[in-house]
Amino acid sequence: MSLINGIRENALYRLRQHDVYEAIADPTRRELIHLLAEKEESPLHLLTSHFPTGRTAVSKHLAVLKEAELVVDRKVGRETRYRLNPGPLKQVQDWLSHYENFWKQKAAALNRLIEEEK
Protein backbone atom coordinates (compact mmCIF):
# COMPACT_ATOMS: atom_id res chain seq x y z
CA MET A 1 0.00 0.00 0.00
CA SER A 2 1.46 3.35 -1.04
CA LEU A 3 1.71 6.36 1.22
CA ILE A 4 -0.93 8.15 -0.79
CA ASN A 5 -3.27 5.20 -0.44
CA GLY A 6 -2.48 5.03 3.25
CA ILE A 7 -3.44 8.65 3.70
CA ARG A 8 -6.51 8.34 1.53
CA GLU A 9 -7.90 5.26 3.18
CA ASN A 10 -10.44 7.02 5.32
CA ALA A 11 -13.40 9.32 5.09
CA LEU A 12 -14.62 11.28 2.13
CA TYR A 13 -11.99 10.11 -0.33
CA ARG A 14 -13.55 6.68 -0.09
CA LEU A 15 -16.98 7.81 -1.26
CA ARG A 16 -18.87 5.01 -2.95
CA GLN A 17 -20.39 5.46 -6.36
CA HIS A 18 -23.81 6.74 -5.44
CA ASP A 19 -26.68 6.67 -7.85
CA VAL A 20 -29.77 8.82 -7.88
CA TYR A 21 -31.87 6.24 -6.05
CA GLU A 22 -29.53 6.09 -3.10
CA ALA A 23 -29.14 9.87 -3.12
CA ILE A 24 -32.87 10.46 -2.61
CA ALA A 25 -33.24 7.62 -0.11
CA ASP A 26 -32.20 9.84 2.81
CA PRO A 27 -34.73 12.37 4.18
CA THR A 28 -32.04 14.93 4.92
CA ARG A 29 -30.90 14.82 1.31
CA ARG A 30 -34.48 15.16 0.05
CA GLU A 31 -34.84 18.20 2.29
CA LEU A 32 -31.62 19.63 0.85
CA ILE A 33 -33.06 19.20 -2.64
CA HIS A 34 -36.20 20.97 -1.46
CA LEU A 35 -34.22 23.86 0.00
CA LEU A 36 -32.07 24.27 -3.09
CA ALA A 37 -35.10 24.21 -5.35
CA GLU A 38 -36.30 27.38 -3.62
CA LYS A 39 -33.08 29.21 -3.02
CA GLU A 40 -31.41 28.81 -6.40
CA GLU A 41 -27.96 28.96 -4.76
CA SER A 42 -26.97 28.53 -1.14
CA PRO A 43 -23.72 28.23 0.84
CA LEU A 44 -23.03 25.30 3.13
CA HIS A 45 -23.36 27.18 6.43
CA LEU A 46 -26.81 28.46 5.45
CA LEU A 47 -27.99 25.01 4.45
CA THR A 48 -26.59 23.60 7.69
CA SER A 49 -28.71 26.00 9.74
CA HIS A 50 -31.85 24.16 8.58
CA PHE A 51 -30.81 20.88 10.21
CA PRO A 52 -30.16 19.70 13.75
CA THR A 53 -26.91 18.05 12.65
CA GLY A 54 -23.51 19.64 12.29
CA ARG A 55 -21.76 21.10 9.28
CA THR A 56 -19.68 18.00 8.54
CA ALA A 57 -22.78 15.80 8.29
CA VAL A 58 -24.55 18.18 5.90
CA SER A 59 -21.38 18.50 3.86
CA LYS A 60 -21.27 14.73 3.47
CA HIS A 61 -24.88 14.61 2.35
CA LEU A 62 -24.12 17.27 -0.25
CA ALA A 63 -21.14 15.21 -1.39
CA VAL A 64 -23.48 12.29 -2.01
CA LEU A 65 -25.85 14.53 -3.95
CA LYS A 66 -22.92 15.91 -5.91
CA GLU A 67 -21.71 12.43 -6.72
CA ALA A 68 -25.18 11.66 -8.10
CA GLU A 69 -24.91 14.93 -10.07
CA LEU A 70 -28.02 16.28 -8.38
CA VAL A 71 -26.04 19.24 -7.10
CA VAL A 72 -23.27 21.49 -8.38
CA ASP A 73 -20.98 23.59 -6.22
CA ARG A 74 -18.73 26.57 -6.75
CA LYS A 75 -16.41 28.48 -4.45
CA VAL A 76 -17.19 32.13 -3.88
CA GLY A 77 -14.77 33.75 -1.46
CA ARG A 78 -14.65 31.56 1.62
CA GLU A 79 -18.08 30.10 0.88
CA THR A 80 -18.96 26.99 -1.09
CA ARG A 81 -22.27 27.59 -2.78
CA TYR A 82 -24.52 24.76 -3.91
CA ARG A 83 -26.98 24.74 -6.77
CA LEU A 84 -29.62 22.14 -7.64
CA ASN A 85 -29.32 20.13 -10.85
CA PRO A 86 -32.60 18.20 -10.99
CA GLY A 87 -31.89 16.49 -14.32
CA PRO A 88 -30.94 13.07 -12.91
CA LEU A 89 -34.32 12.86 -11.16
CA LYS A 90 -35.78 12.23 -14.59
CA GLN A 91 -34.22 8.78 -14.48
CA VAL A 92 -36.32 7.92 -11.44
CA GLN A 93 -39.44 9.33 -13.02
CA ASP A 94 -38.88 7.24 -16.13
CA TRP A 95 -38.45 4.12 -14.02
CA LEU A 96 -41.65 4.88 -12.12
CA SER A 97 -43.61 5.43 -15.32
CA HIS A 98 -43.30 1.70 -16.01
CA TYR A 99 -45.45 1.01 -12.97
CA GLU A 100 -47.80 3.96 -13.21
CA ASN A 101 -50.38 1.96 -15.14
CA PHE A 102 -50.40 -0.69 -12.44
CA TRP A 103 -51.68 1.55 -9.69
CA LYS A 104 -54.00 3.41 -12.04
CA GLN A 105 -55.64 0.12 -12.96
CA LYS A 106 -55.97 -0.71 -9.28
CA ALA A 107 -57.56 2.67 -8.58
CA ALA A 108 -59.95 2.20 -11.50
CA ALA A 109 -60.94 -1.25 -10.27
CA LEU A 110 -61.59 0.21 -6.83
CA ASN A 111 -63.79 2.92 -8.30
CA ARG A 112 -65.82 0.35 -10.18
CA LEU A 113 -66.36 -1.54 -6.93
CA ILE A 114 -67.54 1.63 -5.19
CA GLU A 115 -69.93 2.38 -8.06
CA GLU A 116 -71.40 -1.09 -7.90
CA GLU A 117 -71.80 -0.74 -4.16
CA LYS A 118 -74.31 2.09 -4.54
Added chain:
Amino acid sequence: MSLINGIRENALYRLRQHDVYEAIADPTRRELIHLLAEKEESPLHLLTSHFPTGRTAVSKHLAVLKEAELVVDRKVGRETRYRLNPGPLKQVQDWLSHYENFWKQKAAALNRLIEEEK
Protein backbone atom coordinates in the same frame (compact mmCIF):
# COMPACT_ATOMS: atom_id res chain seq x y z
CA MET B 1 -33.62 -7.00 29.59
CA SER B 2 -36.34 -9.63 29.40
CA LEU B 3 -35.91 -13.08 27.94
CA ILE B 4 -38.13 -12.23 25.00
CA ASN B 5 -36.05 -9.16 24.27
CA GLY B 6 -32.92 -11.19 24.61
CA ILE B 7 -34.16 -13.67 22.05
CA ARG B 8 -35.45 -10.98 19.73
CA GLU B 9 -32.33 -8.86 19.77
CA ASN B 10 -31.01 -10.04 16.47
CA ALA B 11 -31.85 -10.28 12.83
CA LEU B 12 -35.18 -9.81 11.15
CA TYR B 13 -37.12 -8.89 14.26
CA ARG B 14 -35.07 -5.74 14.44
CA LEU B 15 -36.07 -4.47 11.01
CA ARG B 16 -36.02 -0.70 10.84
CA GLN B 17 -38.99 1.25 9.62
CA HIS B 18 -38.30 1.40 5.91
CA ASP B 19 -40.00 3.88 3.67
CA VAL B 20 -40.58 3.67 -0.05
CA TYR B 21 -37.50 5.72 -0.86
CA GLU B 22 -35.19 3.36 0.97
CA ALA B 23 -37.00 0.35 -0.47
CA ILE B 24 -36.29 1.37 -4.07
CA ALA B 25 -32.73 2.49 -3.31
CA ASP B 26 -31.36 -1.03 -3.73
CA PRO B 27 -30.95 -2.42 -7.27
CA THR B 28 -31.89 -5.96 -6.19
CA ARG B 29 -35.15 -4.68 -4.79
CA ARG B 30 -35.88 -2.69 -7.95
CA GLU B 31 -35.26 -5.86 -9.92
CA LEU B 32 -37.67 -7.73 -7.63
CA ILE B 33 -40.31 -5.10 -8.34
CA HIS B 34 -39.61 -5.55 -12.04
CA LEU B 35 -39.96 -9.33 -11.82
CA LEU B 36 -43.18 -9.14 -9.82
CA ALA B 37 -44.67 -6.64 -12.26
CA GLU B 38 -44.40 -9.29 -14.96
CA LYS B 39 -45.24 -12.43 -13.04
CA GLU B 40 -48.28 -11.30 -11.04
CA GLU B 41 -47.40 -13.75 -8.27
CA SER B 42 -44.18 -15.61 -7.56
CA PRO B 43 -42.82 -17.81 -4.76
CA LEU B 44 -39.56 -17.00 -2.98
CA HIS B 45 -37.50 -19.82 -4.48
CA LEU B 46 -38.41 -18.75 -8.02
CA LEU B 47 -37.53 -15.13 -7.34
CA THR B 48 -34.26 -16.23 -5.75
CA SER B 49 -33.26 -18.05 -8.94
CA HIS B 50 -32.92 -14.69 -10.71
CA PHE B 51 -30.16 -13.49 -8.40
CA PRO B 52 -26.63 -14.58 -7.63
CA THR B 53 -27.32 -14.33 -3.89
CA GLY B 54 -28.90 -16.93 -1.63
CA ARG B 55 -32.48 -17.38 -0.49
CA THR B 56 -31.99 -15.65 2.86
CA ALA B 57 -30.73 -12.47 1.20
CA VAL B 58 -33.64 -12.29 -1.24
CA SER B 59 -36.05 -13.01 1.59
CA LYS B 60 -34.65 -10.04 3.50
CA HIS B 61 -35.05 -7.76 0.50
CA LEU B 62 -38.65 -8.88 0.18
CA ALA B 63 -39.15 -8.15 3.87
CA VAL B 64 -38.00 -4.57 3.25
CA LEU B 65 -40.38 -4.26 0.31
CA LYS B 66 -43.16 -5.70 2.43
CA GLU B 67 -42.44 -3.25 5.21
CA ALA B 68 -42.79 -0.44 2.66
CA GLU B 69 -46.05 -2.09 1.54
CA LEU B 70 -44.73 -2.49 -1.98
CA VAL B 71 -45.29 -6.22 -1.76
CA VAL B 72 -47.85 -8.58 -0.27
CA ASP B 73 -47.26 -12.23 0.54
CA ARG B 74 -49.44 -15.24 1.15
CA LYS B 75 -48.68 -18.82 2.05
CA VAL B 76 -49.72 -21.50 -0.43
CA GLY B 77 -48.74 -24.96 0.69
CA ARG B 78 -45.07 -24.86 1.51
CA GLU B 79 -44.50 -21.82 -0.69
CA THR B 80 -44.64 -18.13 0.20
CA ARG B 81 -45.90 -16.27 -2.84
CA TYR B 82 -45.26 -12.58 -3.36
CA ARG B 83 -47.38 -10.09 -5.24
CA LEU B 84 -46.54 -6.51 -6.21
CA ASN B 85 -48.48 -3.64 -4.70
CA PRO B 86 -47.21 -0.61 -6.65
CA GLY B 87 -49.45 1.94 -4.90
CA PRO B 88 -46.79 3.39 -2.58
CA LEU B 89 -44.67 4.28 -5.62
CA LYS B 90 -47.14 7.06 -6.26
CA GLN B 91 -45.69 8.88 -3.27
CA VAL B 92 -42.32 9.05 -5.01
CA GLN B 93 -43.89 10.18 -8.24
CA ASP B 94 -45.73 12.96 -6.44
CA TRP B 95 -42.52 14.10 -4.82
CA LEU B 96 -40.73 14.10 -8.16
CA SER B 97 -43.49 16.11 -9.82
CA HIS B 98 -42.42 19.10 -7.72
CA TYR B 99 -39.13 19.17 -9.57
CA GLU B 100 -40.35 18.16 -12.99
CA ASN B 101 -40.75 21.78 -14.08
CA PHE B 102 -37.15 22.48 -13.14
CA TRP B 103 -35.62 20.11 -15.59
CA LYS B 104 -38.19 20.92 -18.26
CA GLN B 105 -37.23 24.58 -17.99
CA LYS B 106 -33.59 23.60 -18.27
CA ALA B 107 -34.31 21.51 -21.35
CA ALA B 108 -36.33 24.36 -22.87
CA ALA B 109 -33.51 26.81 -22.22
CA LEU B 110 -31.09 24.43 -23.88
CA ASN B 111 -33.33 24.13 -26.92
CA ARG B 112 -33.48 27.92 -27.26
CA LEU B 113 -29.70 28.02 -27.17
CA ILE B 114 -29.50 25.42 -29.90
CA GLU B 115 -32.02 27.33 -32.01
CA GLU B 116 -30.05 30.57 -31.64
CA GLU B 117 -26.89 28.74 -32.57
CA LYS B 118 -28.20 27.99 -36.06
Added chain:
DNA sequence: TATAAGCGACACCTATTGGTGTCCAATTAC
Protein backbone atom coordinates in the same frame (compact mmCIF):
# COMPACT_ATOMS: atom_id res chain seq x y z
C1' DT C 1 -43.10 -43.66 5.11
C1' DA C 2 -38.90 -41.87 4.09
C1' DT C 3 -37.01 -38.10 1.58
C1' DA C 4 -36.85 -33.80 -0.61
C1' DA C 5 -38.42 -29.00 -1.20
C1' DG C 6 -39.51 -24.58 0.62
C1' DC C 7 -38.85 -21.32 3.96
C1' DG C 8 -38.69 -18.85 8.64
C1' DA C 9 -35.67 -17.69 12.26
C1' DC C 10 -31.82 -17.16 13.87
C1' DA C 11 -26.35 -16.19 14.72
C1' DC C 12 -22.75 -14.28 12.63
C1' DC C 13 -19.65 -11.40 9.58
C1' DT C 14 -17.89 -7.27 6.98
C1' DA C 15 -18.52 -2.89 4.73
C1' DT C 16 -21.11 1.24 4.62
C1' DT C 17 -23.78 5.00 6.64
C1' DG C 18 -24.55 8.91 9.21
C1' DG C 19 -22.98 11.19 12.71
C1' DT C 20 -19.25 13.41 15.79
C1' DG C 21 -14.95 16.44 17.14
C1' DT C 22 -10.49 18.47 15.91
C1' DC C 23 -7.19 20.74 13.20
C1' DC C 24 -5.95 23.88 9.81
C1' DA C 25 -6.08 27.01 5.71
C1' DA C 26 -8.23 30.77 3.48
C1' DT C 27 -11.12 34.72 3.41
C1' DT C 28 -13.45 38.53 5.47
C1' DA C 29 -14.55 41.92 9.22
C1' DC C 30 -13.29 44.89 12.95
Added chain:
DNA sequence: GTAATTGGACACCAATAGGTGTCGCTTATA
Protein backbone atom coordinates in the same frame (compact mmCIF):
# COMPACT_ATOMS: atom_id res chain seq x y z
C1' DG D 1 -3.07 43.21 12.12
C1' DT D 2 -5.85 40.51 14.73
C1' DA D 3 -10.11 38.05 15.29
C1' DA D 4 -14.02 35.65 13.47
C1' DT D 5 -16.26 33.03 9.74
C1' DT D 6 -16.36 29.35 6.48
C1' DG D 7 -15.43 24.95 5.24
C1' DG D 8 -12.14 21.00 3.74
C1' DA D 9 -9.90 16.89 5.46
C1' DC D 10 -9.33 13.95 8.37
C1' DA D 11 -9.88 10.22 12.58
C1' DC D 12 -13.15 8.06 14.98
C1' DC D 13 -17.60 5.78 16.48
C1' DA D 14 -22.17 3.17 16.76
C1' DA D 15 -25.71 1.43 14.15
C1' DT D 16 -27.39 -0.51 9.89
C1' DA D 17 -27.24 -3.04 5.50
C1' DG D 18 -26.49 -6.88 2.93
C1' DG D 19 -24.69 -11.02 2.82
C1' DT D 20 -23.63 -15.93 4.67
C1' DG D 21 -24.53 -20.84 6.90
C1' DT D 22 -27.33 -23.71 9.92
C1' DC D 23 -31.31 -25.53 12.32
C1' DG D 24 -35.80 -27.13 12.36
C1' DC D 25 -40.63 -27.05 10.94
C1' DT D 26 -44.15 -27.92 7.41
C1' DT D 27 -45.66 -29.67 3.08
C1' DA D 28 -45.20 -32.37 -0.98
C1' DT D 29 -43.54 -36.44 -3.47
C1' DA D 30 -41.31 -41.19 -4.78
